Amino acid sequence: MKDVAARAGVGLKTVSRVVNGEPGVTPDTERRVQEAIEALGFRRNDSARVLRKGRTASIGLVLEDLADPFYGPLSRAVEEVARAHGALLINGSSAEDPDREQELVLALCARRVDGLVVIPAGDDHRYLEPELKAGVATVFVDRPAGRIDADVVLSDNFGGARDGVAHLIAHGHRRIGFIGDKARIHTAAERLRGYRAAMTEAGLPVHDSWVALGSTAPDRVRSAAEALLSGPEPVTAIFAGNNRVTVTVVRVLADLERPVALVGFDDFELADLLRPAVTVIAQDAAQLGRTAAERLFHRLDGAPGMTQRIELTTRLVPRGSGELPPVN
Amino acid sequence: MKDVAARAGVGLKTVSRVVNGEPGVTPDTERRVQEAIEALGFRRNDSARVLRKGRTASIGLVLEDLADPFYGPLSRAVEEVARAHGALLINGSSAEDPDREQELVLALCARRVDGLVVIPAGDDHRYLEPELKAGVATVFVDRPAGRIDADVVLSDNFGGARDGVAHLIAHGHRRIGFIGDKARIHTAAERLRGYRAAMTEAGLPVHDSWVALGSTAPDRVRSAAEALLSGPEPVTAIFAGNNRVTVTVVRVLADLERPVALVGFDDFELADLLRPAVTVIAQDAAQLGRTAAERLFHRLDGAPGMTQRIELTTRLVPRGSGELPPVN
Numbered sequence: 001m002k003d004v005a006a007r008a009g010v011g012l013k014t015v016s017r018v019v020n021g022e023p024g025v026t027p028d029t030e031r032r033v034q035e036a037i038e039a040l041g042f043r044r045n046d047s048a049r050v051l052r053k054g055r056t057a058s059i060g061l062v063l064e065d066l067a068d069p070f071y072g073p074l075s076r077a078v079e080e081v082a083r084a085h086g087a088l089l090i091n092g093s094s095a096e097d098p099d100r101e102q103e104l105v106l107a108l109c110a111r112r113v114d115g116l117v118v119i120p121a122g123d124d125h126r127y128l129e130p131e132l133k134a135g136v137a138t139v140f141v142d143r144p145a146g147r148i149d150a151d152v153v154l155s156d157n158f159g160g161a162r163d164g165v166a167h168l169i170a171h172g173h174r175r176i177g178f179i180g181d182k183a184r185i186h187t188a189a190e191r192l193r194g195y196r197a198a199m200t201e202a203g204l205p206v207h208d209s210w211v212a213l214g215s216t217a218p219d220r221v222r223s224a225a226e227a228l229l230s231g232p233e234p235v236t237a238i239f240a241g242n243n244r245v246t247v248t249v250v251r252v253l254a255d256l257e258r259p260v261a262l263v264g265f266d267d268f269e270l271a272d273l274l275r276p277a278v279t280v281i282a283q284d285a286a287q288l289g290r291t292a293a294e295r296l297f298h299r300l301d302g303a304p305g306m307t308q309r310i311e312l313t314t315r316l317v318p319r320g321s322g323e324l325p326p327v328n
Numbered sequence: 329m330k331d332v333a334a335r336a337g338v339g340l341k342t343v344s345r346v347v348n349g350e351p352g353v354t355p356d357t358e359r360r361v362q363e364a365i366e367a368l369g370f371r372r373n374d375s376a377r378v379l380r381k382g383r384t385a386s387i388g389l390v391l392e393d394l395a396d397p398f399y400g401p402l403s404r405a406v407e408e409v410a411r412a413h414g415a416l417l418i419n420g421s422s423a424e425d426p427d428r429e430q431e432l433v434l435a436l437c438a439r440r441v442d443g444l445v446v447i448p449a450g451d452d453h454r455y456l457e458p459e460l461k462a463g464v465a466t467v468f469v470d471r472p473a474g475r476i477d478a479d480v481v482l483s484d485n486f487g488g489a490r491d492g493v494a495h496l497i498a499h500g501h502r503r504i505g506f507i508g509d510k511a512r513i514h515t516a517a518e519r520l521r522g523y524r525a526a527m528t529e530a531g532l533p534v535h536d537s538w539v540a541l542g543s544t545a546p547d548r549v550r551s552a553a554e555a556l557l558s559g560p561e562p563v564t565a566i567f568a569g570n571n572r573v574t575v576t577v578v579r580v581l582a583d584l585e586r587p588v589a590l591v592g593f594d595d596f597e598l599a600d601l602l603r604p605a606v607t608v609i610a611q612d613a614a615q616l617g618r619t620a621a622e623r624l625f626h627r628l629d630g631a632p633g634m635t636q637r638i639e640l641t642t643r644l645v646p647r648g649s650g651e652l653p654p655v656n
Binding site: 058065066067068069071072073075076079083088089090091092093104107108111247250251254268269270273274275286 | 386393394395396397399400401403404407411416417418419420421432435436439575578579582596597598601602603614
């Protein structure tokens with residue numbers, strides 16, 4: 001759009017008016033914009049027309065794991081928006097494997113989905129460029145696209161983690177551990193950044209041994225938690241980087257004599273019934289899915305303009321585990 | 329197949345041999361079977377050929393709610409089997425609405441899926457007959473098809489519920505309540521039947537007020553549980569008909585002074601960390617999905633023969649809540 005505006009020597013708003021057939025543009029200006037569009041190969045997305053014709057349309061959803069409870073409400077929300085637009089949902093799991101993500105995305109494109117909602121596993125999405133040029137609308141959710149420009153809907157991972165760690169510090173903790181997902185995953189990196197920011201703001205050091213990133217497999221998380229809790233200066237509190245990590249840390253802490261404070265990123269079912277009930281930084285998975293899907297259909301309806309980065313706030317839910325005092 | 333066999337005057341096995349090109353059939357018999365097949369309009373399913381040609385194929389999965397944790401592992405298992413066969417998964421939620429189920433199934437058929445795995449919301453699937461005749465393989469899972477003949481993979485809902493209630497009786501309970509899903513849902517009806525069987529086998533009466541069927545919405549379940557637990561002769565134990573019911577009953581019991589025993593149908597995450605930990609009748613959701621999907625691809629590979637009803641066993645997992653003694 002920007003290129004079209006520059007080439008035609010008009011503003012973005014004028015390009016938008018021409019593309020959407022709105023009034024207020026002189027015939028000469030319209031001609032110049034149309035010529036610029038043709039010269040640059042800019043194609044209006046026509047998927048919306050397919051929808052309007054009443055053909056059964058479809059959109060694709062690529063997520064990490066259909067079996068992870070975080071993705072249930074997200075998928076369902078995407079589905080409901082798709083349904084309201086007369087579209088079916090085709091989905092699949094990348095299993096956190098960039099190659100599998102690419103294979104799945106391209107298979108969905110080969111099936112001529114009108115658009116894609118992608119929770120990316122990889123960090124290089126240039127393979128999508130031909131599809132985007134061909135008009136496949138794509139919105140990323142939970143994590144941004146890598147090396148391409150695309151709409152994205154995220155939670156405030158940095159701010160949420162910072163708030164959670166600051167909450168532990170406010171309850172007297174000085175030695176706080178962080179157990180998170182693999183470092184190359186955007187959400188894990190952002191939450192770690194939030195942890196470090198809260199510690200720095202409080203003037204606290206972060207020992208290397210207090211940060212444990214890796215797979216969310218229960219065995220890995222258990223070992224990491226046990227390491228943080230042993231040694232000469234064990235941590236008195238743990239910040240768990242996502243719901244898969246939190247449930248395993250809860251199991252480890254249940255076997256301990258001394259109380260250890262815990263704040264987890266992501267709310268989860270029954271967190272309030274555990275003893276102690278688990279304090280969390282809640283993000284709204286359904287809202288992430290809904291927002292991304294609405295943005296997608298907005299694009300399919302021909303919405304022009306810059307790509308957007310939409311960030312949803314998180315919410316601290318104090319329940320007991322995050323308010324335990326430090327016990328050395 | 330049966331009609332073909334009758335018309336040709338041969339056995340089912342002979343029809344199967346002819347259809348699959350196996351040896352051991354005389355030319356005269358083969359001719360008679362082929363004539364019967366043509367006369368009756370019997371069509372071998374050709375979807376498998378599409379798969380073999382290497383085109384990206386797809387199967388549809390219709391379930392109740394993508395956001396229900398029971399369906400996460402089931403969906404993922406169906407997806408993994410589909411993936412192993414080079415097929416994409418297209419899925420959708422019926423929201424327990426028979427009309428929406430039908431709309432979704434027919435939309436998937438219109439998209440030319442090769443096959444369907446269906447967790448039915450309705451109890452009349454005659455609308456599928458033209459699709460089945462056209463070769464869309466269909467396997468029902470969790471609940472059987474209504475008024476059509478189709479493969480189905482089920483858990484032993486009756487036996488599981490009977491075992492769970494017998495377990496409560498063995499721990500001294502005489503007044504046991506049953507809170508289940510809507511009566512028209514197959515699994516709810518079967519589990520209720522199991523509850524009644526266990527009570528009858530122990531010579532115990534079942535008061536009408538002890539059985540509460542209806543939606544699994546938290547408010548409804550909470551009211552039902554509170555009604556069972558009040559009055560002149562409150563129950564001393566509850567059998568919860570599925571995981572959505574169980575988690576709400578756990579919440580109600582957490583607010584009570586006196587201990588009430590609980591056994592729930594379906595295992596759920598963190599059941600073992602609640603106090604008391606929750607005794608369940610576990611069914612293997614992933615195995616249900618895997619078995620159904622494998623049956624589907626077996627059909628797509630041209631497997632002839634009668635429809636099958638495959639029943640998976642359930643497993644009692646004693647954890648504490650089901651072993652509490654009765655307190656009047």
